[in-house]
Amino acid sequence: MGLAVSTGGLYHPHMLNTIVHGEPTSLPPLVIAHGLYGSARNWGVIARRLSDERQVVAVDMRNHANSMWNPQHDYPHLADDIAEVIDQIGGSADVLGHSMGGKAAMTLALQHGPIVRKLVVADIAPVAYSHSQIQFIEAMRAVDFSQVSRRSDAEYQLADLGVEKALQSFFTQSLDIAGKRWLLNLDILASEMPNIMGFPKLEAAWDGPALFLSGGASDYVLPEHRDTVRFLFPGARFAKIPGAGHWLHAEKPREFEAAVRTFLNA
Incomplete structure (x- = not known):
């Protein structure tokens, strides 16, 4: 219970890195796809708690954390990556995606419908957005690694660059301190x-x-x-977590977990 196993992508150099929580049960596994600049690790607490009933597989999306770097970063490719993971764990799963991961999860359902049992889309719609996230790439590029020997050093620099407190600690989870680099393919994510x-x-x-x-x-x-x-997802239901912003799973983890659990078990 709660045992996390990282596959490290050892046998599948083109497959996403995954962190697996819990053992397979009679319920379908849950695959979690994080958002832009995130990682499977960000979802550790929620994944562990939900793994009391079903196996939970959190993925590192391409160009993030420990997954492959690839010059193509569009939703059909991201959806294919997740489909490959689902194929490895039995061919059918519930899928939860946040933000960029939510768009990947929606594309997965639209392109690979039969392998998705239930879909949870966290704080994103199947539309184009005008607010770019490029300013965070500029901030991460501006970090001077010669001045970084611990995570907090990078957080101080990000603070000086105008990044808010909650996002400082979120971004620095994708920091390779020993290697003096980001575990994010910033150039491709920018382009x-x-x-x-x-x-x-x-x-x-x-x-x-x-x-x-x-x-x-x-x-x-x-x-x-x-x-x-509703046009793309006729079975859609809508719910809100009061007082939470875009990072709803981090701001209200208990409420988020309860809403997801209730829906998956309904």
Whole structure:
């Protein structure tokens, strides 16, 4: 119970690195896809807690943490990566994705429908966004590694560069202190930002059970997005976590976990 095993991608150099929590049970496994600049490790607490009922597999998305670096970073490719992981763990799974991972999870359901049993999309809609995340790449590029011997050194520098407290500690989880580098392919994430902020035009719909779970204080999923969501996902249900922003799973982990658990077990 709660045992985390990292596959390290040893046998599948092109497959995503995964952190596996718990053993397979009679319930479908849950695959978790993190957002931009995140990692499987960010989801440790929630993954561990949910693994009391089902196996939970958190992935490092391509160009993040311990997964492969690849010049293509668009949602059809990200969805194919997750499909490959699901194929390895039995061919069918529940899928939870946050932000960029949510768009990857939606694309997965639209392109590989039969392998997704239930879908949880955390604080993102299947639309193009105008607020770029490029300023965080600029901040991470500006960190002077000659002045970094511990995580807090990088946090101080990010603070001076105007990055808010919660995001400082979040970004520095992707820091390789010994190697004096970020475990993020910043160049590709920067060049692919239009794809990351966008959403592919797919002639498909997926009518399985889908929960669109948003932060009550977030502006990422707006009322005007609901028609688009319902067109692509006729089985969509909407819920909000009061007082949470875009990083709802980090801000309100207990409430987030309860909402996900209730939906998956319904």
